[in-house]
Each structure stands twice: as C-alpha cells, then as structure tokens.
Amino acid sequence: MKIIHCPLNGPRNISEFAYGGEVEAMPDPVSCSGDEWAEYIFMSDNPAGLVREWWLHVATAYWFIAERNTVTDEIIKTYPPSELYKQRIEFAKDID
Amino acid sequence: MAGANRLAEPHGLLIDRSRTIDFEFEGEAYQGFAGDTVASALAAHDAWLLSRSFKYHRPRGIFTMAGQDSNCMVTVNGDANVLGDVEKISPGLRVFGQNYKGSLRKDRRARIGRFSRFLPVGFYYKTFFKPKGAWEKRWAPIIRNIAGLGQIDTEAVPAYYDKQYKFCDLMIVGGGPAGLSAAKTAADAGAEVLLVDENEALGGALNYARFAVSSDAARDQRGEMVAALSAAQHVEVMTDAICNGWFSDNWLPVIKGRRLYKVRAREVVLCTGVLEQPAVFHNNDLPGVMLGSAAQRLIRLYAVRPGKRAVVLAGNNDGYAVALDLMDCGVEIAAVVELRDEPVYDDIAKAVRAKGVKVYEGHAVYRAISTSDKHHLKAVEIRQIVGQGQCGQSGERVSCDLLCMSVGYTPTYQLACQAGAKLGYEDNTAVFSISGLPESLHIAGSVNGMWDLQEVLRDGEQAARAALRRLGYEIKVPPKVVNSTVSPSFGWPIFSHPAGKEFVDYDEDLQLADIVNATREGYEDVQLVKRYSTVGMGPSQGRNSALATARLVAWATGRSVAQTGVSTARPPFAPERIAHNAGRSFYPERHTSMHHRHVEAGAQMLMAGAWWRPAYYGPSGERDRCMREESLNVRNNVGLVDVSTLGGLEVRGPDAGEFLNRMFTYAFTKQPVGRSRYVVMTNEHGVVIDDGVACRFHDEHYYVTATTGGVERVYQLMLRWKAQWRLEVDVTHVTAAWCGVNIAGPKSRQVLATLCEDVDLSAEAFPYMGVREGKVAGIPARLMRVGFVGELGYEVHVPQHYGERLWDAIMEAGAAEEIRPFGIETQRLLRLEKGHIIIGQDTDAMTHPAEVHLAWAIARKKPFFVGARSIAEIGKQPRKRKLAGFVVNDLDAPIPLESHLVLDGDKMTGRVTSCYFSPTVGKPIGLAFMTLEQAIPGSSVTIKSTGGVFVTAKVVELPFYDPENQRQDL
Amino acid sequence: MQPTDQPRRSMIYRLLLENGAEFETCQDSAVAMRYPGNAAEAEQSQSMGIADLSPLPRIGFKGKDTPLWLKQQGVQLPETPNRARKQSDNCLLLRLSDDEHVLLGDLTLRSTLVATLHQSWHFQPGQMCYLVPRADTHSWFCLSGKHTSDMLAKVCGVDLRLHKFGNGEIAQTSIARINGIVVRNDLGQIPAFYLLADSASADYLWPCLMDAMDEFSGSPIGLATLQSLIARAA
Structure with missing residues (x-):
C-alpha cells in the first residue's frame, strides 16, 4: 500500500486519503466561451508525466496538493493549497 | 509404533520422540511423533500415497516436502487442500486424500489418465462449445462434478481470523544462512529487525542440506547463528509465517496461523533462497520420485528414511550430498545418474565416488516404472543422453523405490518481481538472475545467485549493511559479493517420451507436449501459454513449472529463455485462505442516540449508509398497515420521527453568507436572522447533488443541513472550494454532535408547548421556516419550523447525548394526544404526498434543477454559484x-x-x-x-x-x- | 444510581451496564466509576483496560483567531499541530491543526477550565474563533496498559508503538474504519491513549475494541481506577 505524506498529518497509508482530481484553473464563468467552459468541465489533460492533484486526508478533512508522476506513480511533493491559492477570489457580476 | 522407516538421532530436528500422536489417514489408525507432518508420519510407516492429481487422478506423494507443491494436498478434519507435507499431526486428526471417487487406493476415476491423449491442451476451448449451449447444459455439470480440488465442507463453522499491522526498520524475508547473517548484522547495528520465515525452524538449508563431507558442519553453523540471533535485542522472529506478497512502499502481508499481519518495513532484504526444480521425464510424478532436498528434509527434519534402494538423478554436485545423506542412513544407492558429460566433482561428490557408488555420466532417467498397483516407484530406465533432451534407443533398468532429483534450482523471485524486478537468464548458468529492485529492497544469498555458503553469509551481511546505510546508520558497505561457484543448475533436464506423462506442471497435470503444442497453436508468449494451457495456475503457482515452461517455450519458439521469461508472479506467493482476507473486517455502523428506543418500540430497522434507521414500527409482515396508521396519525394527529442522521454543518464567519451564495443555488446574504431557507447544491456540471436548509442564527452564522448520505460530500466540497476562494469562513461538520426529531401533525404545537418554556411557539411569533434557539425539556435546543411531510411541524435538534431524554420527553408529553413514532418509509410516503423530492432517489447523476421543479430555487442575479454556468448552458438546450x-x-x-x-x-x-x-x-x-x-x-x-x-x-x-x-x- | 437518571447519557451506557459498571453522577451525566464484579480492575488498567470517559467535560474551538483567543484565556498551546499540552490544572489541550483545538477535562474532575472557557466564549462578529461541540461530536475512551499499542495495531494503521509515538503525540486517523483522534497521554508510568471517535459510532467501536483486546485479557475499567493511577503517580 502506497504511503502519502500529508502536509498536516505526515506519512500515512493511501487508504486514509481520497483522490480529488487534477488541479485545474476555472475560466471566468461569466465571460468565457461555451467551448472554454465545456473544456474545463468535461476535459482532462491526463498527461504522462507530472500532474498536480487534489488529495484529501479523510480523517481530518484536510485538502492538499500532490505533484505526482503518472508514469512512475511517484509522488514528488505535497503541500497545502495555500501555496497555490494565495488570494481571495471574487467573481464578476453577471451582465444580464 | 513410530514406523519402520524411523531413523535414530541426531536426525529429526523437528520431532519430539517423547510424545507419540495418534491420528487417522483414510480411516486407518497411524501413530507419529509430535512435530511430524502428515506426510512424514505416514512415510515413517512406509505409506507414500497421499493424494491424487487434479485432472488425471494420478497417485501422488511427497515431492518437495516443503509445502511448495500440490501433490500432497489432503483434507484435514474437513478442511480441504491442506498441504500434507507441512501440516502437523495432532491427536485425533482425521486426514483424507483428495480427488478420487471411491477410495484413495482404488479410485474409480483413475482410468481417466488413459484418455489423456484425447484431452490435449486447449481441449475445453475446442470441444465443449459445440453445439451452442452444450457447455452450460451438458458438459459443465459433468466436468464441474469431476474437477475441482478437494471437497468443501458446507457445514463448517467459520473460525476466527483477524489482522494486525506491524512495523519495523528492516524486514528480512527468509531465515536461512543469508537471512540469519543479515539479521545479525542489522541487530548488531541496533536496528529494529523483523525476520520472517515460513518454516518452523530458522536455518533454511542449514537444517536439512549437506554443505560438507562431515555431516555435522551445517548443524553446528546453524546452532551458532540462531543462538547469536536469539541473544540480540530489537529482533523479532516470526517462524511458520509466510510473506505472501510485496506491495508499494514495502507493504508486506505476512500470514501466521489465523492472523494476517500487514507489515510496513522501511527497508527489506529478501533472502528467500531457491526452489529445487524437478526433471521432466516419463512418470516423473510417481510416489517415490522426489526432489533431493525433499529426501534430505525427511531425513534431517523428521528422521524418516525416504526409501530402501535409491537412484539419484544428479545435474549438479548437490546430488552427491543427497547420496551421501542416504547412505548415512542406510539407504542403498543403486546408481547416480549424472546428467553432466564432464562434471567437475567437489569433495562431497568425490567422497561418494570413493565409496564405490556406480555413476552413469552423461545419462538420464528416461522413465520411471511403477509397481503393478501404480502407486509407487519400482524401477527407473536409464539411457545415455545423445543430444539436448535426446536419449539413446535402449537403456538399462535399475530397480529402486526412491528416485531423488538434484538437477537445479530457480530463485524464489516472486516477491522481487512483484516489486518490479526483472529476470535475466544466461544459458551457461541456466538460472534466473534478479535485477532492477527498488532502492529500499535488497536481495541476498542463493536468491541472488550465491551458491557457496561463505559467500551466502557475506552476501547477507552486505545487503543488511546497504539497508542500514539507507536507514541512516553510519556503517561501511562492502562491495557486492561475486559468486565464485559453478552454477548448480543443469540446462536441459527434460526428456520426452512417446507415451507422454512427462509432467511439467504437477498441479494441472500438464505434460511436455501440452506446453509445446500451445506454442504450435500460436500462443508463443509465455503469458498466453499460461492462459491457454493453465500452466502455473494451480496451487503452487508455477514454482515447480515456470522454469521448465520457459525453457520449453524458448526452445519451441527459437528464442532465448531470457526473452521468453516467466509469467507474472502475482500475490499471494503461497495459497492463502479467503478467511485471511475476510477475517475481522470492519463494517462501521452508526446509531443515533434514540436508536435503542426504536428497537424497543419494535421498529424494523434499515441501513442508510452506515446509519441504522427505523423503517416503520411494527411486525415485518405488516409494513403497509404500519405505514398507513403512522401516516394518518401524522396527517390527523401528531407523529415523531428521528431525523438525527441528517447532515449538519456550521458555516461561520464574515463571509458565511457569501460562501453559501457560491455553494448553493439560492441567495442567502439577505436571508433574515431567525429564518431558514431551502438550499440546493449543484456540481460544476449543473447536476443537483444535495439539498437541505440553511438556518441563520446570526449575521455570520448559518447552520446548514444536508442529506444523510450527502453530507460528507457536501462538507468536502465546501472545504475544497474554501481552500481556493480564501474567504473568511469556517465550516465545521457537526452531524454527530446534534441529534434531532421532527414532531409533525396538527397537534405538534400543543405537544411541544408543554416542554418548551422559553420559546413562543405561536404562529405569529414563530412562523413557517422560522428558526429559534431555546430549551426543550430542559435541554438546549435548536428549533426549526419545517414542512417536509406537509403538516405543521418542528424539527428539534439537541446535543447528541441528550437524544434519548428528548425522545422520551416528547413521547411522554404527547401520550395524551396519542402521539406515535413514524419511520423513514412513512416519512418518504408523506413527503411524496406533498410532492417533495429526495435527492438521489428522485434525481440521478444527470438531473439538473429544472427537470425536478427546482428552477425557482436558482437565484439568477448572483454573480456566481457552482454550477451556474452549466445550468445556463443547459437552459439553452x-x-x-x-x-x-x-x-x-x-x-x-x-x-x-x-x-x-x-x-x-x-x-x-x-x-x-x-x-x-x-x-x-x-x-x-x-x-x-x-x-x-x-x-x-x-x-x-x-x-x-x-x-x-x-x-x-x-x-x-x-x-x-x-x-x-x-x-x-x- | 442509574445512567438514565441523568439527561445526558453516554452512547454506550447499555454496554457498560451489561459489563457490570457502577455509575456516579458527573455534572448532568453519569460516568462508569468502577466494575464491582471485576476484582482485577486495578491490574487490568496496567495491562489492558478501556474506560468510557464520554460523560466528562470537553470543548473545541476552531477558526483562525482561535490560538490568539485561547492564549488570552490563559491556555497553554502546543507548538505544532498534532501535539497535546497539559495545562496547569491537568486539563489536556489538543492542537489538531493550526486553527483547531480541543480541550479535554481532567480525570479527577477538579478542573473547571472547560466550563470557564464555555462561559467566556461568545459569538462575536469578525472574531473567527468558533465553538465546536466536541463533547457531542466525539465519544471519549481511555485505553491503558502495556498492551495498548499492540491492541491498537489490530484496528489502526499508524505506528503507535511507545518508542515511536511519544507521550503527547496525536494521530488523527482511521480506527476500525472510522475517523478518530488518538492521543498518547500516559497515566504516570502506565502507557495510556485517549481515543476520540464519532459518537454515533460508539456502539460499534466499543465492541470492536473489546474484541481486539480479548487476546490481552483486556476489560472495561472505571474512572476511579484511572484516578487512582494518577494519584499514585502524583
């Protein structure tokens, strides 16, 4: 069983975690085109190589980011999401 | 009587001659010593026929004497497929052979072997599928009746099996000389060592093999090493324990008795040794034909003489050690059949030759000849080798009751391969080599291609030091040990016979032609050969057949053995019981604090996720009546339902309203304090995934409910969006902290009023969708006016540990009004009458709000909520x-x-x-x-x-x- | 007295009664003090015992202003998450993350810190320090004795051996497949672990633990026995 290093709880069996999908930037939900939105909603890059993924330590409901090599299944590093999301996000008012 | 074949001490490392044990085999009484296995105790009495083979019902007996084959699988006290060569006898044990009709000695199905020429490999695939439907209707019932390993005892009472985690710095798999050496090295350095060995006694080959002309050398060496280790601190030894696999990051399952240990080791050294391999020739499966190491195990471990007159088939010098052992215990050596043309003899071989034993150099055993009842070896036919796998036209018949095969080894590579190691093979050494291991996994000893005992010991130390260095110990790591000894594997101990029965795979009764024919049918890849022929699929998982199969496939397809390789050696290494995996699994269940009141009231309980909930109150056959009475009592009077399983989340902070605006479809920033609002959550696809209510107790505090099954997901999604948006908000999961009831029906207000001193329940003061905090029956409570079932009603939420008291108080207060509890089924009926949907029941993974009458719950003027854009796009379709x-x-x-x-x-x-x-x-x-x-x-x-x-x-x-x-x- | 004499009840009071527990009042609840039928209770607390402390006071606080607020109340905080720190009156403060803390009352029931904090805390706009009802989210068990680590290895995948998991360390993990918080909190010389786990699962978890400790002859023990361990240590 694989070990994942949780930034809050340290090394734990992967059975303590849940996978949350790739980290993806949301396009502006008001101004982006339908195609851009569909790309964001339905498409995944699924590269062979380094990916950034959301993982959840279930017992503490703690989300973090893991950088993983999908070819070797090696987890390169893990860190809190605050290293990626540094600022408050606001959404533009709807135009209609 | 301990048996005519019993030898004197010092033989018999594992038996205790002071204690005799009576047991039964095939209904007959036998006696053995404590420590005997079923096979050794029977062999001591000259009983060699143990079981029959899976397909042709061929008589089978001792083959590896190490639990590595299926030949002596027996049924022990109703337990099928027990390995008779390692299973200990105990008083009153009742043992039977397997795979026969009638009796083991007179099997009515034994004749099936005669038809083997009509049952070639792939026979099933080709034969039984025409005409259409013939398999299911005609053939499957017949074949399923004949086939199968042993009989299942359907009356068996399940035993208690369980699991335990285990941790160590360094795990060593295999307690032979390399493992003992590695363990000692690591223990001296102060590391925490776990040494696991599948055998009863540490020592590996030191326990049974002969390493010198002197018979005692190995025993002395073993004694010293085991003593040194038992004096060491931080060393845990697990014997009779099988490490059955390697998984990511050194996670190794170890089975001992009825417990599965899940071991996590920082470093691992595999000292798994080698498996001696059989030669392939006509009737090589007859009882009396066994591996040289099997004979040595009988002698040294159990003090049993393996026969009276023996032939040794040698492809290496180890065969001579076997011969010497046999002679030491009074077995006559009729001949040594030496496969090698120009052998280089070591001291032991020279000692045997000096005793005048007849050695046939460059010869093979062409066939084994059985006694008239076909139950045992009577003689062998020896022929000269004239080419690879080719024998001369005539030979010499030598009578014997024992044939020991010492023709080569294959490394026990299974765990290493599971860790990603690659197998190499060179024709001049004729053994597999292992490379490409993960950094935290090391191998040492014969599994690493070391054959000389001193080199094996040094290799164990070297591997341990390499592991210790990685663990952070300041320790010197010497250069890797280089093997200096000639390989003990003979390249081609395979001899075909016109009548076949040269078994490559004993488990599946596969003969030489079966493997070759599979390649001729176009299955040239060894993986396909396995699937087509079933080679390696039996209980011993190719341990005795993979090498010969690789050689045959390589030969038949004109490739090298290295190119051919072996089929994937997946876990488990050894057969394991489903009970080991299933034993003591955990299935969490959740109870509300009112749970026992429901049970006491005769409720039929059902599971919703992990929660137990009352379906309705009454006998299980009277669901409709109960639901009718319960529902009418709510409509006309007053009912009480446990809603504790509803999810609860506290959403607090300056941005709490903004956060809910983004998470749910409706608008919340202008929601008045003291009011609740219906909430619908959609995912980014615009699909409805949950609903509930948001109660605003303060400008910066909402108490949000979610569905029983959905709250965990809602909570996790909230936290994930919160991490991205960086809003000033805190979300806390409080489902278990609050229990609650819904008291519903026209009389609910008057019942509740008797328990409620500090909240004005009047319609004016506490309207529909209002929320209040106060005390109910003296318990601090949150009250919400809700309408899920379509009547006047209040949800009362109190801290979990007060739930039973609350339930009792309301039931007492409502007694005069004939309040009665109603279950989840009734609640579902009532809400259906009211047209309310249940997310997950009335929605699916594609449902968007407008499909289920929830368009009204979407705030159109908000800048954003999760799912808004998708809902807008869906709206255009x-x-x-x-x-x-x-x-x-x-x-x-x-x-x-x-x-x-x-x-x-x-x-x-x-x-x-x-x-x-x-x-x-x-x-x-x-x-x-x-x-x-x-x-x-x-x-x-x-x-x-x-x-x-x-x-x-x-x-x-x-x-x-x-x-x-x-x-x-x- | 009977546990049903009080409005607040441990989720497993029926199981404790079956085991022969004798209860005493603890605020508006009842705690299993001793097991008169078990002569070996004191020895068991040192080899393998389990006590239900769910009726005892505890409280949680969460939000980014929590550390500051707690310090203002005179609470001593551990330096890092997943550590516990004993307070001067023997309460134990658990730091679960940067901003989440739990305060466990002391086993002698003398400390009033939990009640004091409860009273001093008020919902204040803009102050992100929020009360978490830890007395109800989690049941509270105390596992004590030299076999505790081995027993926990049957239900938990974290290495909790005494030389690897020191006194005051916290593991938030899965125990018998439910989420829980394990805190090493030795009682004098006796190794002991607090286990905080989903209160709704207490009826499930208690028998799981009893089953796991069977091979170590473990049994339920009362609060009085734990108190005497503490008294002896002091």
Whole structure:
C-alpha cells in the first residue's frame, strides 16, 4: 500500500486519503466561451508525466496538493493549497 | 509404533520422540511423533500415497516436502487442500486424500489418465462449445462434478481470523544462512529487525542440506547463528509465517496461523533462497520420485528414511550430498545418474565416488516404472543422453523405490518481481538472475545467485549493511559479493517420451507436449501459454513449472529463455485462505442516540449508509398497515420521527453568507436572522447533488443541513472550494454532535408547548421556516419550523447525548394526544404526498434543477454559484425529460416500483423514481421521469409494473396533497 | 444510581451496564466509576483496560483567531499541530491543526477550565474563533496498559508503538474504519491513549475494541481506577 505524506498529518497509508482530481484553473464563468467552459468541465489533460492533484486526508478533512508522476506513480511533493491559492477570489457580476 | 522407516538421532530436528500422536489417514489408525507432518508420519510407516492429481487422478506423494507443491494436498478434519507435507499431526486428526471417487487406493476415476491423449491442451476451448449451449447444459455439470480440488465442507463453522499491522526498520524475508547473517548484522547495528520465515525452524538449508563431507558442519553453523540471533535485542522472529506478497512502499502481508499481519518495513532484504526444480521425464510424478532436498528434509527434519534402494538423478554436485545423506542412513544407492558429460566433482561428490557408488555420466532417467498397483516407484530406465533432451534407443533398468532429483534450482523471485524486478537468464548458468529492485529492497544469498555458503553469509551481511546505510546508520558497505561457484543448475533436464506423462506442471497435470503444442497453436508468449494451457495456475503457482515452461517455450519458439521469461508472479506467493482476507473486517455502523428506543418500540430497522434507521414500527409482515396508521396519525394527529442522521454543518464567519451564495443555488446574504431557507447544491456540471436548509442564527452564522448520505460530500466540497476562494469562513461538520426529531401533525404545537418554556411557539411569533434557539425539556435546543411531510411541524435538534431524554420527553408529553413514532418509509410516503423530492432517489447523476421543479430555487442575479454556468448552458438546450407526478386509478393493478419503466408505445421514455400507496389520496401515487409531452397533467402514460403488467397512470399536478400549503402554515 | 437518571447519557451506557459498571453522577451525566464484579480492575488498567470517559467535560474551538483567543484565556498551546499540552490544572489541550483545538477535562474532575472557557466564549462578529461541540461530536475512551499499542495495531494503521509515538503525540486517523483522534497521554508510568471517535459510532467501536483486546485479557475499567493511577503517580 502506497504511503502519502500529508502536509498536516505526515506519512500515512493511501487508504486514509481520497483522490480529488487534477488541479485545474476555472475560466471566468461569466465571460468565457461555451467551448472554454465545456473544456474545463468535461476535459482532462491526463498527461504522462507530472500532474498536480487534489488529495484529501479523510480523517481530518484536510485538502492538499500532490505533484505526482503518472508514469512512475511517484509522488514528488505535497503541500497545502495555500501555496497555490494565495488570494481571495471574487467573481464578476453577471451582465444580464 | 513410530514406523519402520524411523531413523535414530541426531536426525529429526523437528520431532519430539517423547510424545507419540495418534491420528487417522483414510480411516486407518497411524501413530507419529509430535512435530511430524502428515506426510512424514505416514512415510515413517512406509505409506507414500497421499493424494491424487487434479485432472488425471494420478497417485501422488511427497515431492518437495516443503509445502511448495500440490501433490500432497489432503483434507484435514474437513478442511480441504491442506498441504500434507507441512501440516502437523495432532491427536485425533482425521486426514483424507483428495480427488478420487471411491477410495484413495482404488479410485474409480483413475482410468481417466488413459484418455489423456484425447484431452490435449486447449481441449475445453475446442470441444465443449459445440453445439451452442452444450457447455452450460451438458458438459459443465459433468466436468464441474469431476474437477475441482478437494471437497468443501458446507457445514463448517467459520473460525476466527483477524489482522494486525506491524512495523519495523528492516524486514528480512527468509531465515536461512543469508537471512540469519543479515539479521545479525542489522541487530548488531541496533536496528529494529523483523525476520520472517515460513518454516518452523530458522536455518533454511542449514537444517536439512549437506554443505560438507562431515555431516555435522551445517548443524553446528546453524546452532551458532540462531543462538547469536536469539541473544540480540530489537529482533523479532516470526517462524511458520509466510510473506505472501510485496506491495508499494514495502507493504508486506505476512500470514501466521489465523492472523494476517500487514507489515510496513522501511527497508527489506529478501533472502528467500531457491526452489529445487524437478526433471521432466516419463512418470516423473510417481510416489517415490522426489526432489533431493525433499529426501534430505525427511531425513534431517523428521528422521524418516525416504526409501530402501535409491537412484539419484544428479545435474549438479548437490546430488552427491543427497547420496551421501542416504547412505548415512542406510539407504542403498543403486546408481547416480549424472546428467553432466564432464562434471567437475567437489569433495562431497568425490567422497561418494570413493565409496564405490556406480555413476552413469552423461545419462538420464528416461522413465520411471511403477509397481503393478501404480502407486509407487519400482524401477527407473536409464539411457545415455545423445543430444539436448535426446536419449539413446535402449537403456538399462535399475530397480529402486526412491528416485531423488538434484538437477537445479530457480530463485524464489516472486516477491522481487512483484516489486518490479526483472529476470535475466544466461544459458551457461541456466538460472534466473534478479535485477532492477527498488532502492529500499535488497536481495541476498542463493536468491541472488550465491551458491557457496561463505559467500551466502557475506552476501547477507552486505545487503543488511546497504539497508542500514539507507536507514541512516553510519556503517561501511562492502562491495557486492561475486559468486565464485559453478552454477548448480543443469540446462536441459527434460526428456520426452512417446507415451507422454512427462509432467511439467504437477498441479494441472500438464505434460511436455501440452506446453509445446500451445506454442504450435500460436500462443508463443509465455503469458498466453499460461492462459491457454493453465500452466502455473494451480496451487503452487508455477514454482515447480515456470522454469521448465520457459525453457520449453524458448526452445519451441527459437528464442532465448531470457526473452521468453516467466509469467507474472502475482500475490499471494503461497495459497492463502479467503478467511485471511475476510477475517475481522470492519463494517462501521452508526446509531443515533434514540436508536435503542426504536428497537424497543419494535421498529424494523434499515441501513442508510452506515446509519441504522427505523423503517416503520411494527411486525415485518405488516409494513403497509404500519405505514398507513403512522401516516394518518401524522396527517390527523401528531407523529415523531428521528431525523438525527441528517447532515449538519456550521458555516461561520464574515463571509458565511457569501460562501453559501457560491455553494448553493439560492441567495442567502439577505436571508433574515431567525429564518431558514431551502438550499440546493449543484456540481460544476449543473447536476443537483444535495439539498437541505440553511438556518441563520446570526449575521455570520448559518447552520446548514444536508442529506444523510450527502453530507460528507457536501462538507468536502465546501472545504475544497474554501481552500481556493480564501474567504473568511469556517465550516465545521457537526452531524454527530446534534441529534434531532421532527414532531409533525396538527397537534405538534400543543405537544411541544408543554416542554418548551422559553420559546413562543405561536404562529405569529414563530412562523413557517422560522428558526429559534431555546430549551426543550430542559435541554438546549435548536428549533426549526419545517414542512417536509406537509403538516405543521418542528424539527428539534439537541446535543447528541441528550437524544434519548428528548425522545422520551416528547413521547411522554404527547401520550395524551396519542402521539406515535413514524419511520423513514412513512416519512418518504408523506413527503411524496406533498410532492417533495429526495435527492438521489428522485434525481440521478444527470438531473439538473429544472427537470425536478427546482428552477425557482436558482437565484439568477448572483454573480456566481457552482454550477451556474452549466445550468445556463443547459437552459439553452431543449429539455428532454421532466419529473412528473402520477396516480394509478386501477386499484387492482400491481403498484409500480422504483425503476419501473415509463413507456410511450414500445419506446422507453422514463422511469419511476418513487411510488407508494397513499392512504390519504386513496390510491397509488408516484413520481417518474418522462417526456415533456407525457408530463402534461391529464395525460396518461404506461408503466411496465411488476410481472411485466402494463399499468396506466394518469399524470397530475404536484403536490398530491394540500396544494395551497395550508397545513404546514398553521 | 442509574445512567438514565441523568439527561445526558453516554452512547454506550447499555454496554457498560451489561459489563457490570457502577455509575456516579458527573455534572448532568453519569460516568462508569468502577466494575464491582471485576476484582482485577486495578491490574487490568496496567495491562489492558478501556474506560468510557464520554460523560466528562470537553470543548473545541476552531477558526483562525482561535490560538490568539485561547492564549488570552490563559491556555497553554502546543507548538505544532498534532501535539497535546497539559495545562496547569491537568486539563489536556489538543492542537489538531493550526486553527483547531480541543480541550479535554481532567480525570479527577477538579478542573473547571472547560466550563470557564464555555462561559467566556461568545459569538462575536469578525472574531473567527468558533465553538465546536466536541463533547457531542466525539465519544471519549481511555485505553491503558502495556498492551495498548499492540491492541491498537489490530484496528489502526499508524505506528503507535511507545518508542515511536511519544507521550503527547496525536494521530488523527482511521480506527476500525472510522475517523478518530488518538492521543498518547500516559497515566504516570502506565502507557495510556485517549481515543476520540464519532459518537454515533460508539456502539460499534466499543465492541470492536473489546474484541481486539480479548487476546490481552483486556476489560472495561472505571474512572476511579484511572484516578487512582494518577494519584499514585502524583
């Protein structure tokens, strides 16, 4: 069983975690085109190589980011999401 | 009587001659010593026939004497497929052979072997599938009756099996000389060592093999090493323990007795040794034909003489050590058949030759010849080797009752390969080599291609030091040990015979031609050969067949053995019981604090996720009556339902309202304090995934409920979005902290009023959708006016540990009004009458809000909520379906059930999501997805109900009950 | 007295009664003090015992202003998450993350810190320090004795051996497949672990633990026995 290093709880069996999908930037939900939105909603890059993924330590409901090599299944590093999301996000008012 | 074949001490490392044990085999009484295995105790009495083979019911006996084969699988006290060569006898043990009809000695199905020429490999695939259906109807029942390993005792009482985690710095798999050396090295350095060995006694080959002309050398060496280790600190030794696999990051399952240990080791050294391999020739499976190491194990471990007159088939010098051992215990050596043309003899071999034993150099055993009852070896035919696998035209017959095969080894590579190691093979050494291991996994000893004992010991130390260095110890790592000894593996100990029966795989009764023919049929890849022929699929998982198969496939396809390779060696390494995996699994269950009151009141309990919930109160056969009475009591009087399982989340902070605005479809920033609002959550695809209410207790504090099954997901999604948005908000999961009831019905206010001193329950002071904090029965409570079941009603939430007290207080207070509890089934009926949907039951993974009458719950003026853009895009598309209410007017028709189809002519257009007989409406009512045309109130649709009966349903406006909402607003 | 004499009840009071527990009042609840039928209770607390402390006071606080607020109340905080720190009156403060803390009352029932904090805390706009009802989210068990680590290895995948998991360390993990918080909190010389886990699962977890400790002859022990361990240590 694989070990994942949780930034809050340290090394734990992967059975303590849940996978949350790739980290993806949301396009502006008001101004982006339908195609851009569909790309964001339905498409995944699924590269062979380094990916950034959301993982959840279930017992503490703690989300973090893991950088993983999908070819070797090696987890390169893990860190809190605050290293990626540094600022408050606001959404533009709807135009209609 | 301990048996005519019993040898004197010092032989018999594992037996205790002071204790005799009586047991039964095939209904006959036998006696052995404590420490004997079934096979050794029987062998001591000259009983060699132990079981029969899986396919041809061939007589089988001791082969590896190490639990590595299926030849002596027996049934022990009703337990099938027990390895008779390692299973200890105990008083009264009842043992039977397997795979026979009648008796082991007179098997009525033994003749099936004669038809083997008509049962070639792939026979099943080719033969039984014509005509169509013949397999299921005709052949499968016959073959399933004949085939199979042993018999299952369907009356068996399950035993207690369990699991335990285990941790160590360094795990060493295999307690032979390399493992002992590695363990000692690591222990001296102070590391925490776990040494695991599948055998009863540490020592590995030191326990049974001969390493010098002197018989005692190995025993002395073993004694010293084991003593040194037992004096060491931080060393845990697990014997009789099988490490059955390697998984990521050194996670190794170890089975000992009835427990599965899940070991996590920082570093691992595999000292798994080698497996001696059989030669392939006609009748090589006869009882009396065994590996040289099997004979040595019988002698040294159990003090059993393996025969009276022996032939040794040698492809290496180890055969001479076997011969010397046999001679030491009085076995006559009729001949040593030496496969090698120009052998280089070591001291032991020279000692044997000096004793005048006849050695046939460059010869092979062409065939084994059985006694007239076919149960044992009587003689062998020796022929000269004239080419690879080719024998001369005639030979010499030598009578014997024992043939020991010492022709080579294969490393026990299974765990290493599971860790990603690659196997190499060189024709000049004729053994597999292992490379490409993960950094935290090391190998040492014979598995690493070391054959000289001193080199094996040094290799164990070297590997341990390498592991210790990685663990952070300041320790010198010497250069890798280089093997200096000639390989003990003979390249081609395979000799075909016109009559076949040269078994490559004993488990599956596969002969030489079966493997070669598989390649001729086009299955050239060893993986395909395995799947086509079943080679390596039996209980011993290719341990005795993979090498010969690789050689044969390589030869037949004109490739090298390295190119051919072996089929993947997946876990488990050794057969394991399903009980080891299933034993003591955990299935969490959740109880509300009122749980026991429901059980005491006779509720039928059902599971919702991990929660136990009351379905209805009354006998299980009277569901409809109970639901009718419970529902009418809510409509006309007052009922009480446990809603503790509802999810609860505290959302607090300056941005709490903004956060809810983003998470849910409706608008919350202007929601008044003291009021609740219905909340719908959609995912980014615009699909409805949960609902509940948000109660605002403070500008910066909302108490949000979620569905029983959905709250965990809602909570996790909230936290994930919170991490991205960086809002000033805190979300806390408090489902378990609060329990609650819904007291519902026209008399709910008056009942609650008797318990509630500090909250004004009047309609004016506490209107529909109002929320209050106060005390109920003296317990601090949150009160919410809700209308899920469509009557005047209050949810009362109190801290979990007060739940039973709350339940009792309300039931007491309502006794005069004939309050009665109602269950989840009744609640589902009541809300259906009111037209409320249940997320997950009346929605699916594609449902967007407008399909289920939730368009009103979407705030259009908000800048954003999760799912908003997708809902806007979906809104541009034509709608395809809608959830509509229906009634069935024909009271004799079978009531439709969930997932019954809605039809338009012969087209499927939707499905029923909920349907109950409504005592209030007086007929079955339900919800179903259907086309927009069908969903127009007044139209008729067809539902394919139970038994395929087509039922006409009439589409009606929702709700079915109280469309003006007068009841809940009282 | 009977546990049903009080409005607040441990989720497993029925199981404790079956085991022969004798209860005493603890605020508005009742705690299993001793097991008169078990002569070996004191020895078991040192080899393998389990006590239900769910009726005892505890409280949680969460939000980014929590550390500051707690310090203002005179509470001593551990330096890092997943550590516990004993307070001067023997309460134990658990730091679960940067901003989440739990305060466990002391086993002698003398400390009033939990009640004091409860009273001093008020919902204040803009102050992100929020009360978490830890007395109800979690049941509270105390596992004590030299076999505790081995027993926990049957239900938990974290290495909790005494030389690897020191006194005052916290593991938030899965125990018998439910989420829980394990805190090493030795009682004098006796190794002991607090286990805080989903209160709704207490009826499930208690028998799981009893089953796991069977091979170590473990049994339920009362609060009085734990108190005497503490008294002896002091």
